[in-house]
Amino acid sequence: MKKILASVSLFLVAACQAETPPAAPDKDDFSALVVEPRSLVDIAADIASKKTTSAAVVQAFLDRIAAVDDAGPTLNAVLALNPNALADAKVLDALLAEGISKGPLHGVPILLKDNIDSADPMPTTAGSLALQLNVTGRDAPLVARLRAAGAVILGKTNLSEWANFRSSASTSGWSAVGGQTRNPHVLDRNPCGSSAGSGAAMAAGLAAATIGTETDGSIVCPSSANGIVGLKPTVGLVSRTHIVPISATQDTAGPMVLTVADAALLLSVIAGADPADPATAEADTRKQDYAAALDPNALQGKRIGVARFESGYHGPTDAAFAEALEVLKAAGAELVEIEEFGGDMRAMGEAEYTVLLAEFRAGLEAYLATAPAAVKARTLADLIAFNAATLAETEHFGQEIFEEAAKAPALTDKAYLDAKATAARLAGPGGIDRLLADNNVVALVAPTGGPAWPTDPVTGDHFLGSSSGLAAISGYPSITVPMGEVRDLPVGLSFFGAKWSEATLLGLAYAYEQKSQARTAPEFFRTLP
Numbered sequence: 001m002k003k004i005l006a007s008v009s010l011f012l013v014a015a016c017q018a019e020t021p022p023a024a025p026d027k028d029d030f031s032a033l034v035v036e037p038r039s040l041v042d043i044a045a046d047i048a049s050k051k052t053t054s055a056a057v058v059q060a061f062l063d064r065i066a067a068v069d070d071a072g073p074t075l076n077a078v079l080a081l082n083p084n085a086l087a088d089a090k091v092l093d094a095l096l097a098e099g100i101s102k103g104p105l106h107g108v109p110i111l112l113k114d115n116i117d118s119a120d121p122m123p124t125t126a127g128s129l130a131l132q133l134n135v136t137g138r139d140a141p142l143v144a145r146l147r148a149a150g151a152v153i154l155g156k157t158n159l160s161e162w163a164n165f166r167s168s169a170s171t172s173g174w175s176a177v178g179g180q181t182r183n184p185h186v187l188d189r190n191p192c193g194s195s196a197g198s199g200a201a202m203a204a205g206l207a208a209a210t211i212g213t214e215t216d217g218s219i220v221c222p223s224s225a226n227g228i229v230g231l232k233p234t235v236g237l238v239s240r241t242h243i244v245p246i247s248a249t250q251d252t253a254g255p256m257v258l259t260v261a262d263a264a265l266l267l268s269v270i271a272g273a274d275p276a277d278p279a280t281a282e283a284d285t286r287k288q289d290y291a292a293a294l295d296p297n298a299l300q301g302k303r304i305g306v307a308r309f310e311s312g313y314h315g316p317t318d319a320a321f322a323e324a325l326e327v328l329k330a331a332g333a334e335l336v337e338i339e340e341f342g343g344d345m346r347a348m349g350e351a352e353y354t355v356l357l358a359e360f361r362a363g364l365e366a367y368l369a370t371a372p373a374a375v376k377a378r379t380l381a382d383l384i385a386f387n388a389a390t391l392a393e394t395e396h397f398g399q400e401i402f403e404e405a406a407k408a409p410a411l412t413d414k415a416y417l418d419a420k421a422t423a424a425r426l427a428g429p430g431g432i433d434r435l436l437a438d439n440n441v442v443a444l445v446a447p448t449g450g451p452a453w454p455t456d457p458v459t460g461d462h463f464l465g466s467s468s469g470l471a472a473i474s475g476y477p478s479i480t481v482p483m484g485e486v487r488d489l490p491v492g493l494s495f496f497g498a499k500w501s502e503a504t505l506l507g508l509a510y511a512y513e514q515k516s517q518a519r520t521a522p523e524f525f526r527t528l529p
Helices: 011-020 028-035 040-048 054-070 085-097 141-146 197-204 220-226 258-272 315-330 344-369 382-390 401-407 416-440 470-473 502-516
Strands: 077-079 109-113 151-157 209-214 229-232 252-258 301-307 335-339 443-447 479-485 488-496
Touching: 040 054, 040 258, 040 382, 054 109, 054 151, 054 315, 077 197, 085 151, 109 197, 141 258, 151 197, 151 301, 151 443, 197 209, 197 220, 197 252, 209 220, 220 229, 220 301, 220 479, 220 488, 229 502, 252 258, 258 301, 258 479, 258 502, 301 416, 315 335, 315 443, 315 479, 315 488, 315 502, 344 382, 344 401, 344 416, 382 401, 416 443, 416 470, 416 479, 470 488, 470 502, 479 502, 488 502
Parallel strands: 109 151, 109 209, 301 335, 301 443
Antiparallel strands: 077 151, 209 252, 229 252, 229 479, 443 488, 479 488
């Protein structure tokens, strides 16, 4: 798909072109494109030591995007390219030549999920044609932190439209603006979502790092399915201001990267308080240098709870999980079996959905109120009408979640307030906190999810299972790390724990990663044999 550079007029053309992505040739045609991507930490070090320049790195990624995303496997992972990226890199190179470094990400190119505002001349679309003119001219605070640390904003990644909150029959990785993102490991398989483009782009080596967002599973699922590391921080550690929202209770942005060390570096940069986001009031006192937690012996003597109630939905995934548990034991962990959750998962999920519907309408309309005048949709009702009148939006699936949200209770309504309290209690104090205390463990582990399913625009997604819910609903942190493959399809191991326990989880995940070495580079197979 042709990238959007400076003109939003390309959006409609690109959307039409992307409806039916070209058929991918056999894997052997892409053998020259198979590379081992380089980590954020290594790229940053090379620029800092002047082994290379930011401009050279940016150009290399632009060339890689042209070869892999626009041509070749046509991943459709990168939705828009920043026309200022190369010029920004050259400015940073000039500063470094004078001995001035802006920070730990000086000159490093990063891709943002396209529900995050940046001041560059790119729209923030959330994948919707209704926002094709949403060139906000402002940086989300997390983007401002990236720039302050020296990062180059390379572009925006495709996503499941409206972050997968429009229809229960949706296909992850599809948006009307960007078309369907492919999984770089096996091209006819789904990349999961909603941060589909961030996951696929990172796995395929299209940037030094990517940023995703999660409400429930949208960082960890595409990270697992694409074989990378994904960190969902505690809600309130990273600002959500100027990010197209779903839920003030559950939304967060986070790193989607190659390694745990990359996640620690990136989180150290983007974490911090924002006066416009009350959830971040404690962020400055809670954040730390997360790289300091990266100890290859961090698992030694640690009691880890094995959340068996989050597994059992797929035999080969369970087999990979069993191998991962052996690695944990070999690294010195004491594993504690937890067979049952012991709480009411169904009530928790029902309460969560009530919260999401109510908060989506309120948050989205607040975001739209600040959009440029060129954006005509100002309410959820406006978007529903736009979708109903726009065939490209509803050709594959409808908007029943939008319609439910339009009828959701106000944020002052007792039904909403009760649901919010119920979900928080069952997932947090009555969920993760209880499991940690009752079993005397420092963290829980589970398979992140099953392997990627065939992309199916007719019947939608086919999830086998997921362990994202407890951390998502409670607002607590989780991290997924590659734990192997099921027939060339990656699967991930999730660590989740108490609120603000990012440093602990990063340490555990790093020790596992160093011992397992389970990540594999994608080979762009057309399909499975």
